[in-house]
Amino acid sequence: MSDFLLSVHDLACARGDRLLFKGMNFSLKTGELLLVQGGNGQGKTSLLRLLTGLARPEAGEVRWCGALIGRQRETFHAAMVYLGHANGVKDDLNPVENLRFAEGLQGRTFDAPRAVATLERLGLSRCLDLPCRVLSFGQRRRVALASLLLAGAVLWILDEPLTGLDVHAVTLMEGLIRDHLTAGGMVVATTHQALNLEGVNVQRLLVGNVAIPELAVN
C-alpha cells in the first residue's frame, strides 16, 4: 500500500451556538491509529463526522493526501469507511443480503464466498439466513463490522466500535485493528473502553477541555 495522509488544520466545530472545539491540528500517516478521547458531549462524534465529510467545519480544513476532502469526494470516500452509532444494517434482510447490498451501494462487485467467510470469522455462522431483526444488538454490530472488513478501505473511521460487543469480539476487534494497521491502513476511533494494542503506533487526541483519566493502552 502506498502512503496516505489525513491531516487536519485549525479545525473548529460548533453545534448550534456552542463552540465544541477550535484550533485542532493533527495528521495521521499510514499504519497509525488515532484514538479520540474525551467525555460525553465534548464533540468526539462531531469530529468524526467532520472527518468523513458528512458535516462541514465551522472553520479550518480536512485534507486527504494534501487536497481538501470536499474537492475529491469520490477518491476520499472510496478510500474511507465509516461506522457510526447506528449500524446501517437493515432489519428485514439477513446478514449476507445486507453485505451484498452494502457492497453494491459502494460500487463494488459482491464476492459471496468472501462475505460468508468474513461473517463466519466474526462468529455469525449460525445466523447467516436469519433476518437481522431477530439478531441481538451485538450480533448486528458484528454484521456492521463484517461490512467494514469487506470494504477494504484504507481509512477506518470508527465511532465507539466496541459498544455492545462481548469480550471475545473485543479481542477479535483489537486483532482486526492491529492487522489493518500492519497492512498499511489507518484508523481513527473513539472509545471509552480500554484497548490492548501492543506494538501499534497510537496517537491520542483529547477533545474538549475536560481531562479524563488515562485509558489503558499497553
Place this chain on the structure above:
Amino acid sequence: MHRFVLAVLRRDLTLATRRRGDWLIAQFFFVMVASLFPLGVGPEPAMLARIGPGVLWVAATLASLLSLSRLFADDHRDGSLEHMVLSPEPTVLLVLGKSLAHWLIYGIPLLLVAPVLGIQFNLSWEAIWVLELSLLLGTPILSLLGGVGAALTLGLRGGGVLLTLLILPLYVPALIFGAGAVDGVMAGTGAEAHLSLLGAFFVLSLMIAPWIASAALRVSLE
C-alpha cells in the same frame, strides 16, 4: 453510474417485498378515498363522471404522500442512509434511484387500480385511457418532487405533516394538468394540450428535483 442506480433500485425493491404491509396500506388508502366520494355525493352517474377525474387524481396524490415520509426516514434511522451518502457515487443518483423505486413500488400499482375506480365513477373507456396516460406521466412527478420534501423534513419531529404542507402546493400543476386532460377528453376538446404540459412538467422535475433533494439530504444529515 447506472449500476449504482440499479443497486439502489434492487435494494429498495427487495426491502419492499419484505414489508408488503406498508405497500398494501397505500393502495387501500387510494381505493378507500376514491370510494368514499360516491357514498358522500350520491350515486348519480352524470355527477360522478363529472367529479371522477379530479377525485382520482387527488386520491392518488394523497396516497403517494402517505408513503413518502418514509422514503429516507427508515434508512436514516438505522444508519444506512449515511453509508449510502458516503458512497463514492454521487448523491444525486442515490436520490434518483430511490425516487424511481418509490414510483415502481407505489406509483405503478395506482395505475393498475385506477381503471377499476374509473368504472366506479362512470368514466368512458376513452376517459379511462387518458386517465391512465395522465397518471403514467404524473405519478413519477409525485415521487420526484416528494423526494425533495422527504429530504428536507428528514429527522424533524412531526416531519410527516410538514412534508404534506411543503409538497402539496408543488403537486398542484400535476393535479391541474392530469385531471384537466381527462376533463378535456370528456368535454371533447382533446387531451393533447394537458398531456403535453404534464409531460413538460415531468421532464422539468426529473431534471431539477434530484439535485435539490440531494442538497437537502446533505443539509439534513449534517
